[in-house]
Amino acid sequence: MKIGILGYGNLGRGVECAIRQNPDMELAAVFTRRDPASLTLMTEGVPVYHVDDAIAHKDEIDVLIICGGSATDLPVQTPEYAQYFNVIDSFDTHANVPVHFANVDKAAAETGHTALISCGWDPGMFSLNRLYANCVLPEGHDYTFWGKGVSQGHSDAIRRIAGVKNAKQYTIPVPAALEAVRNGENPELTTREKHTRECFVVAEEGADLARIEKEIVTMPNYFSDYDTTVHFITEEELQRDHSGIPHGGFVFRTGVTGLNGEHKHIIEYSLTLDSNPEFTSSVIVAYARAINRLHNEGVNGCKTVFDIAPAYLSPLSGEEIRAHLL
């Protein structure tokens, strides 16, 4: 199976690593908006092309993994490339999924390609767990918690404040909220009760730290609805202690069964991830196998993780997965 990567940032490099863990896959090409000569891949012998030349290589690639951002890249790129390739993206702007799905579905269906959008862990593995748990326990409550992990969007928002040189923001679930959910108390939780935010900020020399802290904790949408802690540290400390990109989270469904709802049940799914982009890439690469198979079976158009039978993700045969994993 020949995989192409479009966009060689954290996610693209994660896809490259994940392909190396799957012997039935091969990295066929990387496409970049930068000067191709400026990129050094981890995998020897793989060509790097400018993104403008991607379409010329469409017959060399079974599945193209589009590693752009959800804000401006993917809404344009995924429908565009779905006309020429089988594609997968990790589009994660939940509110815009219906429009994105429709655009990609049209492009893929009209040209006989197979596409998967919103693949990764949330959306992705978390979505699957929400769906399965809702179907199994129709009378119940859903809870999703994120973290402890780095939020790129919140880190960026801090960096845009005047006087800030660098910053890293962690989203942290409130332990008491997790406990209440695990105890089956079905709490009604406000935004503030679910997560706290912890910020590590490198200020420019002579900057007004009190003003920066106030701008952070009062920032609408990003911080004002949360209990936020701000730590000022040096660039060296930031690089030493906060250079990773960990993340994770929890999906719960608590529900009842019985003639009168007399029996409680708790379903919990959790992820603890050292590297958010590498785990996301690993999910995407497993689904690349599925998309290639579906395409070979003549299934076209846009899919989500909900539409794909789990067996399609595995390199093993039906007999093998029934014998070893059922």
Add this chain to the structure above:
Amino acid sequence: MKIGILGYGNLGRGVECAIRQNPDMELAAVFTRRDPASLTLMTEGVPVYHVDDAIAHKDEIDVLIICGGSATDLPVQTPEYAQYFNVIDSFDTHANVPVHFANVDKAAAETGHTALISCGWDPGMFSLNRLYANCVLPEGHDYTFWGKGVSQGHSDAIRRIAGVKNAKQYTIPVPAALEAVRNGENPELTTREKHTRECFVVAEEGADLARIEKEIVTMPNYFSDYDTTVHFITEEELQRDHSGIPHGGFVFRTGVTGLNGEHKHIIEYSLTLDSNPEFTSSVIVAYARAINRLHNEGVNGCKTVFDIAPAYLSPLSGEEIRAHLL
């Protein structure tokens, strides 16, 4: 969607309750080996027939849920009824899945029916989690723990000992083993290190308690490989404190990503269930929806949970699940 229940024990009654939580389903009939007049259902107006008359009612039922035991009932019943009905069972003898699958597949495929075997939580939801996690993290370790919960098989084994009137056995994961796995230590665990067994036994008057305890803790296969605790209690205490059928457990996959496996990841799925048979039934009923749909689409033969796209389990449309659960 019209559902039939074959076998009205704990599982059959669980299915009856689960159907009441799904407005698109209706209990059409119950089939029993007992005298039909001796059964009182929880649902008014539903006919009870003798199992010998089941085939005569095949056109009144979309999916027949076979609620027999895995040891002797299901190997015969599921292939037999798959000739006349779309069927689901909860066959859980892992070692015999290949043979059972082949028998059911032949019967269903030859007659144009759709069958699902080994549905529930293990096999079932745990199997799904093992498969997804293995595909996402190809380099890693799997761990499944069961409990705290009642093992019917182990309780029955104690009851067969001379001098024992009644008994209940709990399987309990060892907390230190769970912690080691959660810490990413990838421990190699013996049977004894993974689970302990706790037994509550009602002895006959004048029975030799020391002999009973010794027979339990030394029983091969069931107890001799475990640290087992035996408590002698009264029948009243057993009824008061141990009449429930709770269960649950944990599925872990711990794995690495990156160029040299430098990043660790932990996937954990856990269930805490007040009623083992009612939760199993709830899973089965969600899959009954999927089997009915697949049958209506012309898909025949035997399936497992691995073969069914998650969206088929939901009463919601593709648009709705993408908007609310992705």
